[in-house]
Amino acid sequence: MSKADEQTVDGDMTTPAGAGTDEDTILSVENVSKHYGGVVALEDVSLSIKDNEVLSIVGDNGAGKSTFIKLLSGVIPATSGTFRMRNEETGELEHIVLDSPSMAKRAGIETVFQDMSLSMQHDVASNVFMGREPTKGGLRGKLLRRIDREYMEERSIEALDEIGFEIDPNAVTEELSGGQQQAVAVARALISDPRVVILDEPTAEVSVEGSQKILDLIEELQASGKTVIFITHNLQEVFDVADRVAVLRSGSLVAELENDGTIDREDLVGRMTGAIQ
Numbered sequence: 001m002s003k004a005d006e007q008t009v010d011g012d013m014t015t016p017a018g019a020g021t022d023e024d025t026i027l028s029v030e031n032v033s034k035h036y037g038g039v040v041a042l043e044d045v046s047l048s049i050k051d052n053e054v055l056s057i058v059g060d061n062g063a064g065k066s067t068f069i070k071l072l073s074g075v076i077p078a079t080s081g082t083f084r085m086r087n088e089e090t091g092e093l094e095h096i097v098l099d100s101p102s103m104a105k106r107a108g109i110e111t112v113f114q115d116m117s118l119s120m121q122h123d124v125a126s127n128v129f130m131g132r133e134p135t136k137g138g139l140r141g142k143l144l145r146r147i148d149r150e151y152m153e154e155r156s157i158e159a160l161d162e163i164g165f166e167i168d169p170n171a172v173t174e175e176l177s178g179g180q181q182q183a184v185a186v187a188r189a190l191i192s193d194p195r196v197v198i199l200d201e202p203t204a205e206v207s208v209e210g211s212q213k214i215l216d217l218i219e220e221l222q223a224s225g226k227t228v229i230f231i232t233h234n235l236q237e238v239f240d241v242a243d244r245v246a247v248l249r250s251g252s253l254v255a256e257l258e259n260d261g262t263i264d265r266e267d268l269v270g271r272m273t274g275a276i277q
């Protein structure tokens with residue numbers, strides 16, 4: 001059953017999913033623009049991302065989707081605008097600076113880019129922990145600390161199991177299917193227990209079967225309390241798993257729609273192309 005159907009059947013009609021008040025917001029994007037020289041990639045985008053929702057970002061080629069997630073993941077700085085994130089302790093939305101990937105990670109935002117940035121010749125456990133290898137040993141500085149391979153393998157199995165995949169931690173990554181590789185990339189993102197997970201076209205290079213597993217994985221992430229931002233060109237996937245849809249066109253946010261069964265595919269396409277203003 002698609003998300004829209006579920007909400008039509010089971011939804012609380014008094015508070016439509018994602019209807020959102022400020023208290024629901026986990027990440028607030030405020031008047032954000034990105035210009036590359038004279039090219040306007042994003043212009044004055046404001047969007048509240050709700051805690052624990054699956055938000056899909058759609059738009060035609062060049063609409064600004066990649067730019068938007070590069071800003072959220074600290075890969076490129078915004079030209080102007082503000083980001084605020086809910087502080088878990090105080091409950092307040094607090095200004096965050098997203099000037100580098102490590103700052104985004106520190107804020108609790110992890111991104112799985114379309115290329116997944118996996119090291120294909122290395123095994124699964126090495127990829128899950130890439131750059132964050134746990135160590136053990138090192139008695140009063142006399143022994144060198146060494147990588148805790150046993151822990152890496154155990155934790156990789158667990159992390160993959162949590163998202164519904166059973167993959168040998170010693171398997172060479174290039175020998176996995178596209179869907180399994182995507183799962184390894186997601187498991188790596190989850191190792192630091194982020195609050196917001198961004199998936200950039202996770203099904204683009206994956207078989208139909210694999211795509212369904214990725215959609216299930218998105219639902220698992222949501223069930224485990226994560227907020228998911230999901231970029232796709234496949235509108236059926238949007239209808240299946242998104243709570244809300246944000247439409248970008250020529251760098252502007254032109255629509256925010258609840259996936260409550262009322263979105264008309266042609267209307268959505270029209271908003272993406274500009275046929276509907």
Ligand SMILES: Nc1ncnc2c1ncn2[C@@H]1O[C@H](COP(=O)(O)OP(=O)(O)OP(=O)(O)O)[C@@H](O)[C@H]1O
Nearest residue numbers: 036039040041059060061062063064065066067068
């Ligand atoms: N590094 C860059 N330098 C100059 N212009 C850029 C750069 N990156 C993106 N742009 C421009 O910014 C605009 C938005 O591009 P972006 O890649 O964010 O769109 P997109 O929605 O992700 O497109 P696609 O679906 O094709 O990936 C486009 O006009 C693009 O040509």
